[in-house]
Amino acid sequence: MHRNLSQKNVAGERLLEGRALITGGTSGMGLAFAKALASRGVDLVLVARDGERLAATAGELSLTYGVKSETLIADLATTDGVQAVKERLVASSEPVNILINNAGSGLYSKLASTDYSDILRGAQVMGLAPMEIGGAAAATMKERGSGLILTTVSVSALVPMGAYSAIKSLVKTWSDSLAVELQDTGVQVVTFMPGWVHTEFHQRTGVSNKSLPAWVWMEADAVIEEALQAVVAGKTTATPSKRFKVISFLAKHAPQVAVRKAVKKLNKGRR
Numbered sequence: 727m728h729r730n731l732s733q734k735n736v737a738g739e740r741l742l743e744g745r746a747l748i749t750g751g752t753s754g755m756g757l758a759f760a761k762a763l764a765s766r767g768v769d770l771v772l773v774a775r776d777g778e779r780l781a782a783t784a785g786e787l788s789l790t791y792g793v794k795s796e797t798l799i800a801d802l803a804t805t806d807g808v809q810a811v812k813e814r815l816v817a818s819s820e821p822v823n824i825l826i827n828n829a830g831s832g833l834y835s836k837l838a839s840t841d842y843s844d845i846l847r848g849a850q851v852m853g854l855a856p857m858e859i860g861g862a863a864a865a866t867m868k869e870r871g872s873g874l875i876l877t878t879v880s881v882s883a884l885v886p887m888g889a890y891s892a893i894k895s896l897v898k899t900w901s902d903s904l905a906v907e908l909q910d911t912g913v914q915v916v917t918f919m920p921g922w923v924h925t926e927f928h929q930r931t932g933v934s935n936k937s938l939p940a941w942v943w944m945e946a947d948a949v950i951e952e953a954l955q956a957v958v959a960g961k962t963t964a965t966p967s968k969r970f971k972v973i974s975f976l977a978k979h980a981p982q983v984a985v986r987k988a989v990k991k992l993n994k995g996r997r
Contacts, residue, residue: 739958741874741914745794747771747815747822749802749859750829752783755878755920758946759826762954764791771796771822773811773829796820802829802855803847812862821870825863827856827877833890845889853893857900864904864913871912874957877901878918881965884978905962918953919965 746763750756751772760770764787772787774780777799784795798814800807815822833848835841860875867873879901883894898917905915949966956964965971 741824741872741957742766742954743768744823745769745771745820746824746826747773747798747811747863748826748828749773749811749856751826752776752779755946755950756826756828757783758950759828759953760787761791762947762950763824763826764793764795767791767793768824769794769796769820771798771814773798773800773802775799775801775807802851802859808855808858811859815859815863816866821866822863823867823870823872824874825860825876827860827875829855830878833888833893835889837889848889849893852890853896856897860901860904864908864915867913868908868911873913874916875901875904875913876916876918876953876957876964878920881919883919902962914957914960915962916953916957917963919963920949920953 742763743766746759746768748756748760748763748770751760751770752774756774760772760783764770770784770787770793772780772784772795777797780797780799784797787793788795798810800810802808802811815825830852831848833844833852835844835848837845856877860877863873863875867875877897877900879898880890880894882891883898885891898919901915901917905917908915952966953964
């Protein structure tokens with residue numbers, strides 16, 4: 727058992743080498759992933775919409791960590807943006823062997839509405855785009871016989887908290903299914919299930935989170951380190967912290983009446 731665990735750890739460490747493409751890599755958890763991987767000597771391909779911010783972030787990371795930081799301007803809400811990322815992932819020159827499938831945004835639109843424009847955009851950026859991008863990476867990495875695909879989902883995928891949860895539930899099922907499909911191919915697929923993390927992600931939404939207790943919040947750097955430790959350990963799911971492991975367990979196994987009451991209480995005041 728110890729020998730097998732050691733072999734997994736060695737294989738996991740090797741996965742955290744080479745070049746990583748990170749969607750949403752200039753802010754929030756995407757930036758935290760970029761810093762954590764760059765500190766390990768991993769070269770970067772940062773993907774985001776804001777070219778000026780991309781250039782500044784890439785320059786800072788290269789200067790701080792001595793890695794190569796490439797930039798790719800792409801809006802994942804568009805066909806052209808998704809295609810550009812796919813083309814970079816399948817390129818044979820300076821190949822990408824790590825995909826951090828992370829781009830996202832807050833989504834608090836009402837489900838009972840005649841205007842679904844925000845939900846449709848959210849479904850594209852956080853649902854369809856990650857699956858299409860991840861699929862291209864998976865096919866290429868499978869041919870090479872190695873690689874890592876880590877997709878940021880959320881513990882909210884386990885509970886009925888609106889359109890955001892619905893989209894994340896879709897991506898969770900996709901990521902879990904991809905892990906099964908690519909088992910024993912040399913490609914590790916990780917479903918990353920963070921809870922609430924202190925980033926500008928929540929600040930940009932303009933939505934109050936006063937109903938959330940202080941103890942649920944975590945720091946991005948600590949969350950990302952736990953995710954990377956899960957990679958090294960050969961896991962296919964990463965849920966940072968004991969508190970969110972417990973919350974995830976309760977979300978799956980507690981009576982649904984109780985889960986819905988808890989969700990309603992959390993949502994109260996988030997306007």
